[in-house]
Amino acid sequence: MPEYHCPAAVHKAVSLLNKSEDIKIIAGGTDLMVHRRESDTEPAAYLDITRIPRLRTVEVKRDMVWIGAAVTFAEIELSEQIGKSCDILCQAAASIGSPQIRSCATIGGNIANASPAADSVPVLAAMQARAELEGPKGTRCVPVEKLIVGMGKTAIASDELLTGVYVPVLQQNTRAAFDKIGRRKALTIARMNGACILHLEGEQIQDAQICIGAVMNRPQRCKAAEALLKGCRPDRRLFRQAGEAVREMVLDHTGLRASSAYKLPVVVDFTQRLLEKALMKGGCQDAAPLYFE
Numbered sequence: 001m002p003e004y005h006c007p008a009a010v011h012k013a014v015s016l017l018n019k020s021e022d023i024k025i026i027a028g029g030t031d032l033m034v035h036r037r038e039s040d041t042e043p044a045a046y047l048d049i050t051r052i053p054r055l056r057t058v059e060v061k062r063d064m065v066w067i068g069a070a071v072t073f074a075e076i077e078l079s080e081q082i083g084k085s086c087d088i089l090c091q092a093a094a095s096i097g098s099p100q101i102r103s104c105a106t107i108g109g110n111i112a113n114a115s116p117a118a119d120s121v122p123v124l125a126a127m128q129a130r131a132e133l134e135g136p137k138g139t140r141c142v143p144v145e146k147l148i149v150g151m152g153k154t155a156i157a158s159d160e161l162l163t164g165v166y167v168p169v170l171q172q173n174t175r176a177a178f179d180k181i182g183r184r185k186a187l188t189i190a191r192m193n194g195a196c197i198l199h200l201e202g203e204q205i206q207d208a209q210i211c212i213g214a215v216m217n218r219p220q221r222c223k224a225a226e227a228l229l230k231g232c233r234p235d236r237r238l239f240r241q242a243g244e245a246v247r248e249m250v251l252d253h254t255g256l257r258a259s260s261a262y263k264l265p266v267v268v269d270f271t272q273r274l275l276e277k278a279l280m281k282g283g284c285q286d287a288a289p290l291y292f293e
Helices: 010-019 032-038 073-078 080-085 087-094 107-112 120-126 223-229 236-254 260-280 287-291
Strands: 003-005 023-026 045-048 058-061 064-068 130-135 138-143 148-150 161-168 174-181 192-201 204-213
Touching (some): 010 023, 010 130, 010 161, 064 080, 073 087, 080 087, 087 174, 107 120, 120 174, 120 192, 120 204, 204 236, 204 260
Parallel strands (some): 003 045, 023 045
Antiparallel strands (some): 130 138
């Protein structure tokens, strides 16, 4: 039988990770239990991190929101602090699984599992959130965008613990949106998902971040589309061109496949819709009429 550890402090959890090479971290367990059923072997030990107070905390610190790794998506969905500071993360959380899954699944697990279809990751990457890692050598912060390096692979060392994420507070001049496509309207794994942030100044887009997930081996920002939008007045043609830039990024990463004939046009339409959704959100009185002229 595997050993079971449930420390109440981060340093104790890190110490346990450092002592054992065959230990699995468990919080919500929504992914771990699925993998356990598919495997014939068990780890030597499980490390339950749900009793560590810092990992269960949501706190606004000036222009950042701290979200502990063991905070569930149900808590994120209903959090007033997160809703006021970065509401698209609440939208992404609400789209995940069922109420039962959201009451167990955690934001740390969604990141560390490194699924290409993880719904929180495009939002965190677009918002330029940073993940905090605690290890025997101390604390380090890594952009979420760079933390996931491939399907099921992260830059988290085996003796490091993901303790949480710092998410920038959205400013008044920003518009943001999250969207996803699935086989059905609920209880679905994303076939495509994405998030975008538009920083507006007068009639122009001052800056932009776009991250697309589920169509490559990891969610990725499209720097070409972001550069295309920067300094421009929003209109349908511009957003279509941004969608085409995202399509080229996806094609570069996946190559031509049998499904490309219908998937790549969807990438263009999805990106355009995502940008439109962001622009119109929050009663953007200045930009919306310009877009529809």
